Amino acid sequence: MRVILQTKPRKNPHIPIEAEAVIPQNFLRKNDIRVYEGNKERKLEEIFYITTEGPAVSPDQVEIVLAGETGTLKRVGEYMNAGRIVVEGDIGMHCGNFMSAGEIIIRGNADAWLGREMRGGMIRCEGNAGHYCAAGYRGEKRGMRGGTVEVMGNSGDFTAEYLCGGEVRIHGDCGDLTGVEMRGGTLIIGGNCHRPCGNMTGGTCMIFGNADAMLPTFRSNGIEEREYEGQRFQMMVFRGDVANRGKGTLLIRKK
Amino acid sequence: MSELLVRNAYVIDPLSGIKGDIMDIAIRDGKIVEEVGRNAEVIDADHCLTLPGGIDSHSHVCGTKVNFGRYMSPEDMRAGRTARKGVMHVTSGYSVPTTFGNSYRYSTMGYTTVLEGAMAPLEARHTHEEFTATPHQDMLANTLFDGNWSIMEAVRDRDVNRAAAVVAWTLSAVKGFAIKLTNPGGTEAWGFGEDVHSIRDQVPHFGVTPGEMIETMIRANEILNLPHSVHLHCNCLGVPGNYQTTLDTIDLVPDLNAKRQSLYLTHLQFHSYGGSTWRDISSKSEDIARAVNNKSQLAIDMGQIMFGRTTTMTADGPMEFKLYMLHHNKWSNHDVELETGSGIIPVYYSRKSLVNCVMWAIGLELALLVKDPWQCMLSTDNPNGAPFVKYPEIIALLMSRRFREREMALLDPRTGHYAPLPAIDRELDWYEIAVMTRAAQAKALGISGIGKGHLAPGAEADVAIYPLKPGLLDPSTDYQQVMAGFGKTRYTIKRGRVVARDGDIIVEGANSTIWTKANVPPEYNLSADPEFVKKFEQYYTVRMSNYPVQDLYLPRGVRITTEAAL
Numbered sequence: 001m002r003v004i005l006q007t008k009p010r011k012n013p014h015i016p017i018e019a020e021a022v023i024p025q026n027f028l029r030k031n032d033i034r035v036y037e038g039n040k041e042r043k044l045e046e047i048f049y050i051t052t053e054g055p056a057v058s059p060d061q062v063e064i065v066l067a068g069e070t071g072t073l074k075r076v077g078e079y080m081n082a083g084r085i086v087v088e089g090d091i092g093m094h095c096g097n098f099m100s101a102g103e104i105i106i107r108g109n110a111d112a113w114l115g116r117e118m119r120g121g122m123i124r125c126e127g128n129a130g131h132y133c134a135a136g137y138r139g140e141k142r143g144m145r146g147g148t149v150e151v152m153g154n155s156g157d158f159t160a161e162y163l164c165g166g167e168v169r170i171h172g173d174c175g176d177l178t179g180v181e182m183r184g185g186t187l188i189i190g191g192n193c194h195r196p197c198g199n200m201t202g203g204t205c206m207i208f209g210n211a212d213a214m215l216p217t218f219r220s221n222g223i224e225e226r227e228y229e230g231q232r233f234q235m236m237v238f239r240g241d242v243a244n245r246g247k248g249t250l251l252i253r254k255k
Numbered sequence: 256m257s258e259l260l261v262r263n264a265y266v267i268d269p270l271s272g273i274k275g276d277i278m279d280i281a282i283r284d285g286k287i288v289e290e291v292g293r294n295a296e297v298i299d300a301d302h303c304l305t306l307p308g309g310i311d312s313h314s315h316v317c318g319t320k321v322n323f324g325r326y327m328s329p330e331d332m333r334a335g336r337t338a339r340k341g342v343m344h345v346t347s348g349y350s351v352p353t354t355f356g357n358s359y360r361y362s363t364m365g366y367t368t369v370l371e372g373a374m375a376p377l378e379a380r381h382t383h384e385e386f387t388a389t390p391h392q393d394m395l396a397n398t399l400f401d402g403n404w405s406i407m408e409a410v411r412d413r414d415v416n417r418a419a420a421v422v423a424w425t426l427s428a429v430k431g432f433a434i435k436l437t438n439p440g441g442t443e444a445w446g447f448g449e450d451v452h453s454i455r456d457q458v459p460h461f462g463v464t465p466g467e468m469i470e471t472m473i474r475a476n477e478i479l480n481l482p483h484s485v486h487l488h489c490n491c492l493g494v495p496g497n498y499q500t501t502l503d504t505i506d507l508v509p510d511l512n513a514k515r516q517s518l519y520l521t522h523l524q525f526h527s528y529g530g531s532t533w534r535d536i537s538s539k540s541e542d543i544a545r546a547v548n549n550k551s552q553l554a555i556d557m558g559q560i561m562f563g564r565t566t567t568m569t570a571d572g573p574m575e576f577k578l579y580m581l582h583h584n585k586w587s588n589h590d591v592e593l594e595t596g597s598g599i600i601p602v603y604y605s606r607k608s609l610v611n612c613v614m615w616a617i618g619l620e621l622a623l624l625v626k627d628p629w630q631c632m633l634s635t636d637n638p639n640g641a642p643f644v645k646y647p648e649i650i651a652l653l654m655s656r657r658f659r660e661r662e663m664a665l666l667d668p669r670t671g672h673y674a675p676l677p678a679i680d681r682e683l684d685w686y687e688i689a690v691m692t693r694a695a696q697a698k699a700l701g702i703s704g705i706g707k708g709h710l711a712p713g714a715e716a717d718v719a720i721y722p723l724k725p726g727l728l729d730p731s732t733d734y735q736q737v738m739a740g741f742g743k744t745r746y747t748i749k750r751g752r753v754v755a756r757d758g759d760i761i762v763e764g765a766n767s768t769i770w771t772k773a774n775v776p777p778e779y780n781l782s783a784d785p786e787f788v789k790k791f792e793q794y795y796t797v798r799m800s801n802y803p804v805q806d807l808y809l810p811r812g813v814r815i816t817t818e819a820a821l
């Protein structure tokens with residue numbers, strides 16, 4: 001089944017839509033799906049033109065396509081456990097919070113907190129992602145625990161903060177405090193980043209660009225070879241963060 | 256004029272000596288009266304258990320520390336969400352809910368008055384702002400003096416009058432209700448990375464001991480004629496073998512007040528441990544209960560723990576650090592300049608942990624071994640032992656030996672070896688539960704005189720009607736019904752209005768904040784005292800003139816005025 005949600009023109013298009021109900025498992029039955037526009041509860045059809053094609057007997061056969069002014073849609077895919085969501089443009093904050101399975105494809109850019117505390121499944125963002133991409137949340141000691149997040153462009157500050165499991169792959173640059181508090185999982189950065197992996201206690205971070213303002217609390221541990229996009233690179237290996245008795249691995253491309 | 260008549264109520268009102276009579280309750284303009292006119296609105300209580308509104312004499316629901324518990328625990332905020340419904344605000348949170356969440360859940364359980372267990376004077380505004388957003392309960396604030404420099408200097412100088420003057424000025428400035436001492440001296444020692452380990456340890460840099468502080472404050476409290484006694488969280492909370500410190504503290508307490516206790520010991524479960532390490536921790540509830548039974552000048556609350564997830568929060572900073580070293584999870588640590596501190600960590604009490612099982616048993620044992628229910632109040636030190644929504648379950652455990660046995664069967668089998676609970680037969684009755692959940696609190700807090708905790712004419716019309724028919728129920732076997740009944744009133748009446756019905760909140764509500772002002776002779780008014788003023792000029796980051804909480808923070812303040820014997 002394919003559900004196409006095309007946004008309708010709105011009186012004030014800047015008010016965010018809380019759209020955590022937009023997940024494949026909710027479309028299997030003719031549910032009364034509701035979202036919030038600011039503090040006003042709306043029926044789904046008040047916000048979107050809805051087109052449904054074909055049948056589905058289980059949520060993994062449901063594909064949701066979001067089109068139009070999608071950049072104000074927040075929490076799309078939260079707690080999603082199957083199926084597929086394709087966003088034709090940009091997506092708002094908190095896309096894919098806590099998702100455990102299925103996939104989300106974003107053709108444009110994603111706002112902050114993409115894939116926050118994700119448990120499983122796959123997110124691919126073809127543009128840039130905002131701050132806290134694949135991170136934990138304020139006051140939460142474990143961030144993303146499984147699945148994969150791939151960003152073809154850049155991502156903001158605190159990328160993969162509190163990463164515990166799964167794989168995060170940023171092809172462009174990351175911002176400040178990349179991979180801070182990492183506890184597990186793998187973070188791969190194609191471009192540059194700033195102050196990576198502070199307080200890291202576990203997991204692996206690989207940086208194929210430059211690491212600016214590298215922290216002094218990592219212990220050098222030789223050279224290893226790693227592959228990235230078909231090419232092999234010499235990587236400097238570090239262990240740390242020593243300040244936190246950490247056993248994480250940080251690899252940075254040797255120039 | 257609004258009139259309400261509750262008919263056919265099965266009333267237990269311990270302060271009025273009513274132990275289960277079928278009667279009518281007449282209410283006019285928020286007060287209990289002898290009778291009302293024939294046009295009064297009528298509620299038929301249908302022989303259901305009807306009690307004065309519940310009073311929690313020790314709970315943490317408002318203030319900076321509670322709020323920090325909220326923002327450091329997004330997982331707790333996600334638990335227990337309810338949507339907006341009629342006059343009800345959105346709520347969220349389980350162990351540290353939003354203020355409206357606290358208020359509605361208390362209201363549903365028939366509670367109409369709650370004392371916040373620890374307000375840091377410097378941060379009082381936040382507490383009062385949250386009080387006004389807790390609309391179904393009248394609120395009171397225990398005010399922290401455990402690390403107050405002016406107090407410790409007065410104690411060092413053996414000047415009890417000076418200590419009384421500091422208390423009088425501070426309570427009036429921050430609109431506090433009573434004196435709270437949390438690990439006296441220990442919290443200030445923690446400011447220097449240390450703690451105290453008995454009531455005879457010196458507090459570093461101040462030349463006083465916790466014992467001297469406690470004694471001086473008990474006397475200062477009586478000099479000021481405050482409604483409540485000193486409210487003490489003993490030293491050495493949660494430390495194996497700490498029962499000795501608790502017994503030493505109890506030994507200090509003189510009998511100075513004919514109307515109520517001279518010292519209130521809070522969450523005593525956490526202070527009744529034998530053994531010397533976590534491996535051999537045992538219950539010393541028998542020793543503690545014996546000491547309480549022998550001293551009518553004491554009142555205590557249980558501090559019961561219940562299994563599951565919760566958040567611990569206390570002004571006892573060093574204790575929270577010890578917990579952090581056990582769990583290595585999140586931890587918050589906070590210093591309040593010249594006054595006190597605090598710490599917060601989330602915990603999970605598990606049936607698989609022998610230590611937790613023994614703690615669970617101790618709380619119940621205290622309630623069952625203290626003979627006089629007026630001396631032992633029901634509490635969980637919300638949310639430290641468990642969120643207060645567990646009270647109905649605790650009531651059921653106290654009323655049913657069978658329920659306790661059923662629970663014991665799920666625990667670590669060694670529990671009975673370290674705790675005497677299995678040998679205790681006592682089952683509390685409806686009257687004793689009514690005492691332990693409202694009447695004893697009103698007496699201990701000294702607020703029965705302003706119409707709290709009873710239903711005599713003139714009292715505040717705070718009434719809880721539970722869907723329980725004492726004549727038709729045997730609590731020792733029907734404990735499930737007891738639990739359900741105390742969890743959800745048929746009617747909760749606050750100041751003469753039905754605010755909650757069958758678990759639904761039907762009135763927005765508007766509460767009062769009760770505070771204390773002790774009038775002192777001019778020579779004891781510290782506003783112009785050079786030493787005291789210097790504290791602000793030299794050390795505080797706040798000017799003395801900006802320190803007092805303005806009246807606008809208490810839209811419905813109720814002031815209790817006393818005359819100090821100075």
Ligand SMILES: [Zn+2]
Nearest residue numbers: 313315372636
């Ligand atoms: Zn407390």
